[in-house]
Each structure stands twice: as C-alpha cells, then as structure tokens.
Amino acid sequence: MAAARVRSGGRPTLEEVAARAGVGRGTASRVINGSPRVSDATRQAVEAAVAELGYVPNRAARALAGNRTDAIALVVPEPETRFFAEPYFSAIVRGVGAALADTEMQLLLTLVGNDRERRRLAQYLTAHRVDGVLLVAVHADDPLPELLEQLGMPCVISGARHAAETLPSVDSDNFEGARAAVEHLVSRGRRQVATITGRLEVYGAQRRLDGYRAAVAAAGLAPDERLIAPADFTEEGGAGAMRDLLARRPGLDAVFVASDVMAAGARQVLREADRRIPEDVALVGFDDSVVARHMHPALTSVRQPIEEMGRRMAQLLLDEIAGRAPGDERPSVVLPTELVVRDSS
Amino acid sequence: MAAARVRSGGRPTLEEVAARAGVGRGTASRVINGSPRVSDATRQAVEAAVAELGYVPNRAARALAGNRTDAIALVVPEPETRFFAEPYFSAIVRGVGAALADTEMQLLLTLVGNDRERRRLAQYLTAHRVDGVLLVAVHADDPLPELLEQLGMPCVISGARHAAETLPSVDSDNFEGARAAVEHLVSRGRRQVATITGRLEVYGAQRRLDGYRAAVAAAGLAPDERLIAPADFTEEGGAGAMRDLLARRPGLDAVFVASDVMAAGARQVLREADRRIPEDVALVGFDDSVVARHMHPALTSVRQPIEEMGRRMAQLLLDEIAGRAPGDERPSVVLPTELVVRDSS
DNA sequence: ACCCCCTTTGGGAGCGCTCCCAATACTCTG
DNA sequence: CAGAGTATTGGGAGCGCTCCCAAAGGGGGT
Incomplete structure (x- = not known):
C-alpha cells in the first residue's frame, strides 16, 4: 500500500517519492524544484507520486542542504507604539502577507x-535564520x-x-500628501494655515512639513x-502644540x-477654546486612521496606501533575495497618497 | 586565530566549538542544550568557546536532527476583518511576542x-513545520x-x-463583562436597558447576551x-439594530x-434621532477600542485584557508542546474584564 | 586490591534535502 | 556510420545537529 520504508506515522520523503515514481532522488528533486532539465514523462511520473503520497518537502532539510531558509522576518521595534496603532501594523502585515501568499x-x-x-x-540575523529582512519604523540612527x-x-x-537613503525602501509621498492637504485648505478659503508636525528627526515628518511650506508658498501666503x-x-x-498655536x-483658521x-x-x-470645526478652524489629519473616521466632526485626512506599502516592501525584498544584477541602483518606491475629505475642513 | 576548518565567511559549527574547547561534539551539544550531565569544568570550557567564536546553533540542522522546529504559528483568518481592527491584532501579537521573548x-x-x-x-501544519499553533477567531464550524x-x-x-470547548483556550469573561456593564447602567438609574448583540453563532457574543440577561434579572427588571x-x-x-430598537x-434609556x-x-x-447621550440614552460598548476613546461623548466600554490573552495563549501552547501529563484536563483560561467608565453612561 | 556502578565523554549514525559529477542515452554533423 | 555534442539521469557527498551507545574515568564497598 504505502511505500516500502515508512516510519510510523512519518511523512513521505523525497526518496520515497523517487522510488514510487521509479526514478532517482536527484530527478525527483529536479521535478519538485521545477528544473527544466527533466523529460515530460519523468516529470509526470514524479508529480503523480507526489500527489499520491501527499509529499511535502521538509523545510529543515531543505534549509540545511540549500543554505537558505525560505523565510523572511518582519522586524518591528516594539517601543514604537505609534506603529502598532491602527492602521499601520495590521495593514502592513496584510500587505506583506498578500505578497507572500503565492x-x-x-x-x-x-x-x-x-x-x-x-x-x-542581531544574532538571529547573523545566524542567517532568514533570507531577508523587512524593517519598519527604523530611526535614522539605528545601527x-x-x-x-x-x-x-x-x-x-x-x-x-x-x-540620501541608500537602502531599498518603500514610502508614501509625504511631501505631496501634505502639500495637497494644505492646498485643499487654501482652496476652501483658509488664509492662516498652521501646522503641527511630528518629530522632525523622522524624515517623513520633515517631508510633510516641506510639503506644507511648499503649498503655503504656492498659494502666495506669507510664510x-x-x-x-x-x-x-x-x-x-x-x-500642547495646538495650545501654543492658539496663543501665538x-x-x-486652519x-x-x-x-x-x-x-x-x-x-x-x-473644543475647549470654543472654536468650531470647521466653521472657525478647519482641521486636516494624516493617516486616515479609525480615529479620523470616528472623530466628531469626522476628520479630513491624508490616506497612505499602507497595505500596498507592505506588498511592495515584500516584493522588493523578494527581488533583492533573488539577486539584483550588480550595478542596479537601489530600488525605492514612493506611493501616492489620497486626501479623504470629511467634515472637518 | 580562528578554528582550523573555517569556510569562507561561514558561521562556526558545533564541531568547531567542540574542537576549540577540546571536547567532543556530543559534549559540546550537551552544554549548549543545558544537559546536567556535564562536569563544571567542561561546561565552562565550552561556554568560553561559544563566546569566543560567537557560536549560534543552526536552526535548520537542529530541526532536521531533532524533529522539531522551535517555531509556532499564529494563524489569522484574514476575512475576519474584525480581528484585524484595533485593538485585537496588535495586542494579541504583542502578548504572544512577550511570552516568547525569552x-x-x-x-x-x-x-x-x-x-x-x-x-x-493544512499542508504546512501536516508537514510539521511548526511545533504548535495559535488559532484566533475560529468559527464553531471550522474543521x-x-x-x-x-x-x-x-x-x-x-x-x-x-x-463544551475541548481545546485549550483563552478567553475573556464575556458573561461577567456584560453583566457588569448592565449592572452599571442599572445602578445609574436606567430602567429600560436594551442590548445590541454580535453574531450569536459566535459563542462570545452569546455569552455577552447571557450576561445582559442575568443582570436584567438580577436588577428585578422585567425581561x-x-x-x-x-x-x-x-x-x-x-x-440598523439601533433603529429597530428605537422603533420598537x-x-x-440605555x-x-x-x-x-x-x-x-x-x-x-x-444622534440623528436627537437623543442626547448620556442624558436621554446611556451607551456602553465592548472592547475599549480606540473608537471608544475618541467617540463623542467618549464611550464607556468593557475592556478585555487582550495582550494578556495573547501571553496566556502562548504560555499554554508552550506547555502543550512541552507535553502535559496524560490525563490532565484541557487547560482553559478565562480572564477578567474591566469596565472603563467614560462620558456616555 | 578487586569489582561494580555511576558519571562523564566521544563520536557514529542518521535526519531529508540540494549540489554536482559522472554515466547513460540520444541526436545531429560531416 | 563514427564522432561529438546535448539532454537526462542516478546517486555520492555533504549541510550541522541530536540521539544514543559504548568507552573511559572515579569512587566506594568488601
């Protein structure tokens, strides 16, 4: 019934598949790894054996022999609470998952x-336990x-x-997102548009500020x-920043x-200062998080395609692992944002 | 300088560690795996060699030889959007991560x-690519x-x-959480307390309803x-459910x-029906999600210790993997919830 | 001084797979 | 029809580790 040498409850091995198909181990391996140097007849025989036996390659053995792991790591710095908040974490994970699905x-x-x-x-990575790494929320000074x-x-x-980022990276267009947001405010007739920035050591925060400045300048407003x-x-x-702004x-009006x-x-x-939104002050956020949708009034916000970012990161990494031709420049992707207009502006 | 047979850029192997420490491979292995049957002197020699060489065991080799993987899978059904929403996903992941940290x-x-x-x-799991599985958001009819x-x-x-759950499981006390929430409403003088339930095929949703009923009965209100x-x-x-309730x-008042x-x-x-919260109708939610905190007025809600649930799940799984004594009943953990009172009640 | 037993140690035998070389089977040239 | 490729194939040699057996070393009892 089953192949000759079956260990109690054991999974079939390549050897057994090969025996069943009447070929050598090497040939069976070639079929399973999609090598073209196999005749059609042989390929079919092996595939049949695989199906009949329900063969699934042993990852550990593969990794050991092939010196790769078929695994990538998504490294998340836990202190970065911001990253864990909606929508980042789950969206990135979904995107990465989607890219890895097949x-x-x-x-x-x-x-x-x-x-x-x-x-x-560092040890993990040094020990080559993964073929590649996805790094999110890295600080500029992270070694x-x-x-x-x-x-x-x-x-x-x-x-x-x-x-001057040298690593392959995926980013949303922070500059353009901010610019569009401010342009939108100006188009609604706002004339004193303020901004609250993120930590400016974070490059993305800096870019959003740059976008704000560009839009203010483009609108002919006095910086x-x-x-x-x-x-x-x-x-x-x-x-705190809002209080400062109100004082200064x-x-x-925005x-x-x-x-x-x-x-x-x-x-x-x-609200505490009795400024109505959007009548007195228009408000625009960034991230299009669940907070924006449920705020009262609902917050206009800049949406980043986070799931898509996850997907592209994974794709980039797979390319990297497959090996780019030397001389290729570092690929870096910048994805467009979208302004979601709600009631706050 | 380095051990004798060093492959270009290669990581040190157990063999090399053993050689460096002047012991056999078996002994080195024992030390690294914390076996007690090693003399102190030998242990120290090996540990020194490990440190000097920066040795890190090769996972694949270990897995192959030891027939285990030192990995567990967190399986997330992606269609379950609810699970991906705050606070579940990231909190569970953090909890699991914490339990696995050391x-x-x-x-x-x-x-x-x-x-x-x-x-x-199914293949993955069948192929024993992991030592254990964490399943979240499983439906009752999931095979x-x-x-x-x-x-x-x-x-x-x-x-x-x-x-009659037979699998080891971790849950929050849905019944008691709901009961306490309704008791709270009653204690605030509410007399016509309604409830909007989740899908009742989900056991947790059923339990929340049970808790609601128990509290109503305990308060002496007419069911x-x-x-x-x-x-x-x-x-x-x-x-939709709210509209129905209002019609019926x-x-x-709650x-x-x-x-x-x-x-x-x-x-x-x-709001559309011009009922003020909480003056006309008090509202209590469940999950203590970011939505609750940012709703206007801020929503009173039942908090589940989700991160702790992740932690306990992981611990339970580790115990399972280590092997419970046969005859032990299936451990199942029920964690207490906490009512977070805000402005809506 | 001898024997027995317990502790500690070394290293062979795989785990299941990939890599690669040598062998075989064909096919095409001239 | 010989010779030279070219397409397939089989299987040895590891990959680095754990398991386990047998050997060696030590101590105590008689």
Missing part, C-alpha cells in the same frame, strides 16, 4: 523590545540597517531615513514660522496636523 | 485568506481545530467555540425580548452594545 516564503514576526532582544535579533548591509542580508525598509508647531506624534503632544496666532492622533489632541483643545 | 521559539505569522491558502495551511487534534499538533484557541436586537459586529449592523421601544464599532453605528442613529 510564494514558499514564510513570514517571521520579530518584535524587538529592549536592548537585550535587540542583541538577540541595524548597516549591520545587515555588512552581513549581505537583503533588507527593505519602510520610510526612507533621510534624503510664518509661528504657524508651525512641532510635536511628537502623540495625542498630548498634539494638544489666535487668528488662525491646521494641517501631521497625524490623526495628534489631530485628536488638537481638536480637544479647539 | 524562549527560543520563533513566531510565524500565517494569514489565511481564501480556500486555496487554507489548504496550503481546522479537529484536523490539528488528529495530527497531534498542539494548539490553543482564543475564545471558546461553545460551552423584554424586544429590547434585544441582534447585529453582526459591524458599524452598519449596529446602526422608543422609551429605552443600550449595552456588544462591540464599540457597533456602538459607533448606534450612536450615529441616536
């Missing part, structure tokens, strides 16, 4: 918390990307770390540094906030 | 979308748990599928089936909604 690649999730875990991570580069470990990051309030991506930070420029969460903080302050 | 276990994330992927998953059981694959699920409106965990469903029982998202839908309908 691949043999497995997705390893690695949360990096404290320094100890960080060191362990990890360089380490990976030295190890020759393929790696893709989300969000360029600075203008005013006192309409710019830096914050830190938190709700409290957003509230009580006449402002605020472009670099994240929805900060916008929630700002809205709270505006 | 373990050698890796976390594999497996999104299961369509049927094709579902079959692939996967039984399949795993047959394969002898350790498995833990989140949320019992029915009263009234027309105060119960079934929905489906979606915002639209919540809105215009005099209601609603316990089995999820925050549905509560958002209900609130919308209440």
Whole structure:
C-alpha cells in the first residue's frame, strides 16, 4: 500500500517519492524544484507520486542542504507604539502577507523590545535564520540597517531615513500628501494655515512639513514660522502644540496636523477654546486612521496606501533575495497618497 | 586565530566549538542544550568557546536532527476583518511576542485568506513545520481545530467555540463583562436597558447576551425580548439594530452594545434621532477600542485584557508542546474584564 | 586490591534535502 | 556510420545537529 520504508506515522520523503515514481532522488528533486532539465514523462511520473503520497518537502532539510531558509522576518521595534496603532501594523502585515501568499516564503514576526532582544535579533540575523529582512519604523540612527548591509542580508525598509537613503525602501509621498492637504485648505478659503508636525528627526515628518511650506508658498501666503508647531506624534503632544498655536496666532483658521492622533489632541483643545470645526478652524489629519473616521466632526485626512506599502516592501525584498544584477541602483518606491475629505475642513 | 576548518565567511559549527574547547561534539551539544550531565569544568570550557567564536546553533540542522522546529504559528483568518481592527491584532501579537521573548521559539505569522491558502495551511501544519499553533477567531464550524487534534499538533484557541470547548483556550469573561456593564447602567438609574448583540453563532457574543440577561434579572427588571436586537459586529449592523430598537421601544434609556464599532453605528442613529447621550440614552460598548476613546461623548466600554490573552495563549501552547501529563484536563483560561467608565453612561 | 556502578565523554549514525559529477542515452554533423 | 555534442539521469557527498551507545574515568564497598 504505502511505500516500502515508512516510519510510523512519518511523512513521505523525497526518496520515497523517487522510488514510487521509479526514478532517482536527484530527478525527483529536479521535478519538485521545477528544473527544466527533466523529460515530460519523468516529470509526470514524479508529480503523480507526489500527489499520491501527499509529499511535502521538509523545510529543515531543505534549509540545511540549500543554505537558505525560505523565510523572511518582519522586524518591528516594539517601543514604537505609534506603529502598532491602527492602521499601520495590521495593514502592513496584510500587505506583506498578500505578497507572500503565492510564494514558499514564510513570514517571521520579530518584535524587538529592549536592548537585550535587540542583541538577540542581531544574532538571529547573523545566524542567517532568514533570507531577508523587512524593517519598519527604523530611526535614522539605528545601527541595524548597516549591520545587515555588512552581513549581505537583503533588507527593505519602510520610510526612507533621510534624503540620501541608500537602502531599498518603500514610502508614501509625504511631501505631496501634505502639500495637497494644505492646498485643499487654501482652496476652501483658509488664509492662516498652521501646522503641527511630528518629530522632525523622522524624515517623513520633515517631508510633510516641506510639503506644507511648499503649498503655503504656492498659494502666495506669507510664510510664518509661528504657524508651525512641532510635536511628537502623540495625542498630548498634539494638544500642547495646538495650545501654543492658539496663543501665538489666535487668528488662525486652519491646521494641517501631521497625524490623526495628534489631530485628536488638537481638536480637544479647539473644543475647549470654543472654536468650531470647521466653521472657525478647519482641521486636516494624516493617516486616515479609525480615529479620523470616528472623530466628531469626522476628520479630513491624508490616506497612505499602507497595505500596498507592505506588498511592495515584500516584493522588493523578494527581488533583492533573488539577486539584483550588480550595478542596479537601489530600488525605492514612493506611493501616492489620497486626501479623504470629511467634515472637518 | 580562528578554528582550523573555517569556510569562507561561514558561521562556526558545533564541531568547531567542540574542537576549540577540546571536547567532543556530543559534549559540546550537551552544554549548549543545558544537559546536567556535564562536569563544571567542561561546561565552562565550552561556554568560553561559544563566546569566543560567537557560536549560534543552526536552526535548520537542529530541526532536521531533532524533529522539531522551535517555531509556532499564529494563524489569522484574514476575512475576519474584525480581528484585524484595533485593538485585537496588535495586542494579541504583542502578548504572544512577550511570552516568547525569552524562549527560543520563533513566531510565524500565517494569514489565511481564501480556500486555496487554507489548504496550503493544512499542508504546512501536516508537514510539521511548526511545533504548535495559535488559532484566533475560529468559527464553531471550522474543521481546522479537529484536523490539528488528529495530527497531534498542539494548539490553543482564543475564545471558546461553545460551552463544551475541548481545546485549550483563552478567553475573556464575556458573561461577567456584560453583566457588569448592565449592572452599571442599572445602578445609574436606567430602567429600560436594551442590548445590541454580535453574531450569536459566535459563542462570545452569546455569552455577552447571557450576561445582559442575568443582570436584567438580577436588577428585578422585567425581561423584554424586544429590547434585544441582534447585529453582526459591524458599524452598519449596529446602526440598523439601533433603529429597530428605537422603533420598537422608543422609551429605552440605555443600550449595552456588544462591540464599540457597533456602538459607533448606534450612536450615529441616536444622534440623528436627537437623543442626547448620556442624558436621554446611556451607551456602553465592548472592547475599549480606540473608537471608544475618541467617540463623542467618549464611550464607556468593557475592556478585555487582550495582550494578556495573547501571553496566556502562548504560555499554554508552550506547555502543550512541552507535553502535559496524560490525563490532565484541557487547560482553559478565562480572564477578567474591566469596565472603563467614560462620558456616555 | 578487586569489582561494580555511576558519571562523564566521544563520536557514529542518521535526519531529508540540494549540489554536482559522472554515466547513460540520444541526436545531429560531416 | 563514427564522432561529438546535448539532454537526462542516478546517486555520492555533504549541510550541522541530536540521539544514543559504548568507552573511559572515579569512587566506594568488601
């Protein structure tokens, strides 16, 4: 019934498939790995044997013999609470998952918390336990990307770390998203458009500020540094920045906030100051998170195609692993954003 | 300098560590795996060699030789959008990650979308590519748990599928959470407390309804089936159910909604009907999601310790893998919920 | 001093697969 | 029809580790 040498409850091995198909182990391996150097008849015989036996290759053996793992790691710095918030984390994961769906690649999730875990991570990667790494929310001063580069470990990051990013990266068009948001406010007749920024060490936050400035200039409005309030991506930070703005420029009639969460903080302050939204002050956020949809009034926000970003990151990484021709420049993808207009503007 | 046989750029092997420490391969292995049958002197020699060489065991080789993988899979049914929403997904992942942090276990994330992927998953698991499986958001009629059981694959699920759950499971106390929520409403003087339920095929939704009923009875209020409106965990469903309730029982003065998202839908309908919250109608949700915090007025909600659930699931699974003594009953954990009172009640 | 037993150690035998070389079977030239 | 390729094929040699057996070393009892 079953193949000759069946260990109790054991899964069929390549050897058994080969025997069943009446071919050698090497040939069976070739068929399974889609090598073209196999005759049609042989291929069919092997495929039949695979189907009959329900053969599934043993990953560990493959990895050991082939010196690869067919797995990539998604590395998430856990302290980065912002990343874990909607919509980032799940959307990225879905995108990555989608890109990997018809691949043999497995997705390893690695949360990096404290320094100890960080060191362990370096070991993991050093030990070549994965074929490539997806890095999200990396800071400009994070040594990890360089380490990976030295190890020759393929790696893709989300969000360029600075203008001269050298690693393959996927980003949304922060500049254009911010520019469009501010342009929208101006088109609605707003004349004193303020902005609350994220931490400006984060390149994306800087780009959003750049976009704001560009739109203000394009609209022929007088640039005013006192309409710019830096914050830190938190709700409290957003509230604090809003208070500063109100104190400095009580006449402002619109605020472009670099994240929805900060916008929630700002809205709270505006409500306390009895400014109506959008009548007195128009508000636009960034991220199109669930917060935006449920805020009252519903928040106009800049949507980033996060799932698509995940998908592209994974694709880029697979390309990287497959090996780009030397000399190819580092691919970097910038995806368009979309302004979702709701009631706050 | 380095050990004798060093392949170009290769990682040190156990053999090399053993040589460096002046012991045999078997002994080195024992030290690395923490076997007690090694003399102190030898142990120290090996540990020194490991440190000097920066040795990290090769997972693939280990898996192949030891017939285990040191990896568990978190299986997420992707169609279950509800699960992907805040706060579930990221919180579960964090919890699982925390439990695994000082373990050698890796976390594999497996999104299961369509049927094709579902079959692939069965293969994965059949091929023993993981040591255990964490299943979230399983439906009562999902064949996967039984399949795993047959394969002898350790498995833990989140949320019992029915009263007679046989698999190890971790759940929050849905009954008690709902009961406390309704008790809270009653204690605030509400007398016509309605409820909007989730899909009642979901056991947790049923339990919340049971809790509602228990609290109503305990308060000595007349049970009234027309105060119960079934929905489906979606915002639209919540809105529809609210409309029904308002039509049937215009005099209601409180609603316990089995999820925050549905509560958002209900609130919308209440606003359109010019019912003030909480003056006219008090509202309590479930999940304590970001929606609850940002709703206006902020929504009172039942918080589930989701991260803790992830942690316990992982611990349970590790125990399962380590092997429970036969005869031990299936461990199942029920964690307490917490009522977070805000402005809506 | 001898024997027995327990502790510690070394290393062979795989685990299942890929890589690659040598062998075989065909096919095409001239 | 010989010679030279060219397309297929089989299977040895590992990949690095765990398991396990047999050997070696030590200690105590008699």
